[in-house]
Amino acid sequence: MTEKLSRSVVQPRNPRLNVSRNANLPHVPGIRIGDYIFLSGMGPIDPQTGERNHGPITEQIRTTLRNMQHMLESAGSSLERVVRVHVVLADISDMPEMERVYREFFPIDPPARTAWSMQLRFGNGCEIECVALAT
């Protein structure tokens, strides 16, 4: 563990999904460090327009998880390599709907997960972040 771990920025192939850069926010979409990728919290951004998608919560979750998949695949990882997820909902009563959509993305051997509810910015219904193995 004495050698220095390499640290690099994770960027989406689709530049419309680089939300922090497009909004000039002081964070990056993700960081790869050693064997791990740490993604920033992601919201429901339409990959065609780069605008927020504030449809029904099931659509917001689906869009967000698709974008997360895109981000991981852009960095050579995948949903199958995710080890831990944080799901933050604006409304705690959306938990069953979230669970239903989430299951489509992690059908077998899902990652460790914590889900809770708190205030989110921009009227988003969800924000999701994860840690994945890089390769």
Next chain:
Amino acid sequence: MTPRREIVASVRALDAGSSFGRSVSMVVRGGDFLFVSSLAAVDPHSGEHVRGTTASETRQILTNLEHLLEAAGSSLDKVVKVNVLLHTMLEAPNMNEVYARFFPEPPPARTVCGARLPDGAKVIIECTALA
């Protein structure tokens, strides 16, 4: 060498009681670390949620966490980061009093945050530990 991702099998048996049929693995090993899903206060024998005070729920959760980590070949002294979510930050001192008794010195890094929690829980706790 490609780092290993593994759902820790020794704790799979406990999953049924603690994940309540959700698409969650309680402990996932990725490379050198164990990632533990959030634990709510669950009776390890009945698998039922235990409703109590913040202090009693914290005690139940950390007791279960200790068992989970040990079943996965780790332990409380190998925990590097803990996230504690409370239904209200006013209860933080009640949680801390119990929490301090579980972790040997020096305790792990920790974040405590007030949030709305699923299933009426007063506390949920998750952590990352060395495998």
